[in-house]
Amino acid sequence: MADHDVIIIGAGFGGMGAAISLKRLGYSDIAILEREDDLGGTWHVNHYPGLAVDIASVTYSYSFEPNPYWKHWFARGAELKQYAEHVADKYDLRRHMEFGVLAEGARWDEDEQHWVLTTKGLAKGSRRRTRTAKHLMTATGFLSQPKLPDIDGVEDFAGTVIHTAKWDDSVDLDRKRIAVIGTGATAVQLIPNIAKRARHLTVFQRTPIWVTPKTDFKIPRPVQQLFASAPWTQRAARKANSLWLEGMMVTAVLHYKQAKFLNQGAARLATAHLRRQVNDPETRAKLTPDYSFGCKRPTFSNEYYPTFNRENVALETTAIERITPTSIVTKDGVEHEIDVLVLATGFNLWDTNFPAIEIIGREGKDLGKSWRSAGYHAFEGVTVSGFPNFVSLNSPYSYSGLSYFMTIEVQMRHIERLFGELKDRNADTFEVTPQADAEFLEHMLERMDDTVFNQGSCGTARSYYYTNEGDAVLLRPTSSGNARKSVESFSLTDYAFA
Template identity: 35%
Template sequence: MESGVVELAIIGSGFGGLGAGVMAIEQGIDSFVILERAKAVGGTWRDNTYPGCACDIPSHLYSFSFAQNSEWSRSYPAQPEIEDYLERVTDRYKLHSHIRFGFDVAEVRWIQERTCWSITSREGDTVLASAVISATGPLSQPATPDFPGLADFAGEVFHSAKWRHEIPLEGKRVGVVGTGASAIQLVPAIADAVEHLDVFQRTPPWVLPRDDRPAPSWRRHLYRALPFLQRLHRWRIYFRQEFLSLAFLGNGKIAKGMTARIKQETKTLIDAAFPDSDAAAALLPTFKPGCKRLLISNDWYTALAKPNVDVVTSSIEKIDRTGLTTSDGNHRDLDVLVLATGFAATDFPSPLTVIGRDGVNLTDHWRDGAATDFGITVSGFPNLWFLAGPGTGLGHNSIVFMIEVQLQQIGRALRYMRSESVATIELRREVEEASYAELQRRVATTVWASGCSSWYVGDDGRVDTIWPGTTTEYWWRARRFTPDRYLTTAGRFGEITPSR
């Protein structure tokens, strides 16, 4: 059922989708809709509510530059505070009237004869749009391992991204699978409440101290009165984070020095919690720092050292009604199993089916690599833009910064189309090929291609997720819209040909 016609459709209402909505308003586009599958805004910060959930980028940087928040309560914001911030951005820019909640997009299909996209929900509703911005993000689809016998487990099983708060953990035997960014926060948060906690570790992470502290009231008052001081603080954080990229992008003296420092800081944290060298050895990674995401925590190792917590390094062989068996033959009795196993970040363009010009499925187009131009546009898919798309992920800085850069380019593209009477723009194939070849050539020399198994790396071993440079370089190159990189057709943008 066709239920709407707009100039611009935005899929998702996390940082990307809300930022795109603000961009549309600033461009003078009144005819736009934000399609959201849930009943509230927030994206990953709405969905992830596990105990201890927080951001690992400082709050004053992990926010929009155009919507500074002087009221952050601490250096690293917790999930409820970030969700509240996104709700206030929605209110401030009056985006609610443009949001269609409960619209779970299943398919996005280009209709050539009508010069528009047809966006269909899983319930069968359809919206027509001259242009689409996909802002589903890389952390929207939880990755669930297919352990033998998982369905036979008689206890409770859930993913950390779908935390079931109605299930009490007090006095329970709990297993947590994974030692990544979610586990490192939730394990310390639940360790004291449970009777026993097994942490199943495939690979130990590199962990740095978390410089987290409450924001004093005088600072909040100061930033409220003098916003430029908060902006200076934001830039200070930005360049501090940016400096970390030097450890990931090469093998020079600076990179080696920073890598050595990361290793030493992790070892210091481990040794403080585990005086026994054998126990400490199992927690020390062997891969290069940065190959997997660097984690920050002050209580991860102290939680693992608690008498009711065991770190299990043997792989999981099978699961039965009462627990699971590991490769060393031991059976672990469990009441609750938490899968802190991350997200399907390399399954582009999941969860959407995208059909472009000539009926080409984007999954097929990307079968030999998720080729784009700066992660934003794709050849054969007119008037379609991605936010936080392939090749734009980071291991050191704020993804919100990258999203704002992408929105600068998209805004300029839309302004060009409306002012120059352009109905469609489509990335040239040769531009896409050259851009992807450069990305792959550069990523091969970075830490992300050094051999570890991480969510940055696809099943085929290709690294399609990461931007292999500084965010400063990305800003310089990607913020502009260059018409010569695109094929265009004349016409009035936003004018959809009636069906015959």
């Protein structure tokens, strides 16, 4: 007999959403294992200066659990953490959670018809242990494994080194010579904040990022009260914002072939934003991407570009040759003396995160090795043939829409239909059929031909959307509406139940 009905790995919004769906169906023997010391996923781990969501709060939240009291249109990190705690309390999820537990690997036991998970407690003196579950779900997030730069000497730097995903609030940045390596979405939020404190800040940019204006503001108390007393008004705000995001961002990227004008319009908007905000023509040129809008994740900010007008900020685009104990040396021989090195180098998706742990299915099939050798696939971005009773919530072609909560809620509905059918049949196992898995992949590959990834100019983007093999498999190449429709209409005969 298995220890649990379901084990969920990850206590972020994805894992909590899965648990809520299971509890709706009557499941109670659920264990949610989290390697960190509290819930919230990225909103617990990250707390660097300037942290905020880059999707409007009315959209970046569960539609069934609106928060009428967001303080800002784009919630700050602390607000999202509080919201995660509220959800966990309201839906009675905390009693299922165990913190400081590192999941190392899982294998399907064909004889016992359950999953065997190996874990290790992170507390001193903890030992490895195994535990079993009828069903296994991975909700480890897309951005959970910090990536360190492959630069000679990075480990030799004698000053302070901070990765944005492991921010140390005790580090004194005031009047220091600071270097930031990286100019992705995290750096866009961080750089304006530390520039105000640094004696001198050098930003080392390998690839510029598309940045559009950010319509951010404090939400007035009367509006919060209106959202609370008349929830339909907040639903309307959510719908309006979602439609705007879908039209300007999702359609422009995923339907590039049909809506190239939208993509070009978004690029023009970002270019005009840059032109208005940066004084120096040479700096503007360096900050201008040479790849199509959307090849690399774009972002929103009103503070990033003006930071480069400051006298204490320099933008360096010459490649880094090495790091010494006291400096960064670029390939032109220039030595940049620094006190603090900030690594805004993002996350490793394709070496360690798909999947985040070793998953061994039927007949010893290794999911990660299979994906890397035979191609990435997952039926409706949720299940994989050869891996019974397994749900992967961060899978190929699973990310739908611009708000992660769109993906989460589509997957929640998939879980509810799948596990509801499992109960109705009084079955013990489910597994997507190889045919359904293959047909869904074929459909995704056909739709990819419409996207900016196949039709645009993405060669210089260096985007985490692409696997090491050069395929863009992270985003579902359809509209959000299509994803919602598909999760209601896929045939349950696409699964084998036993």
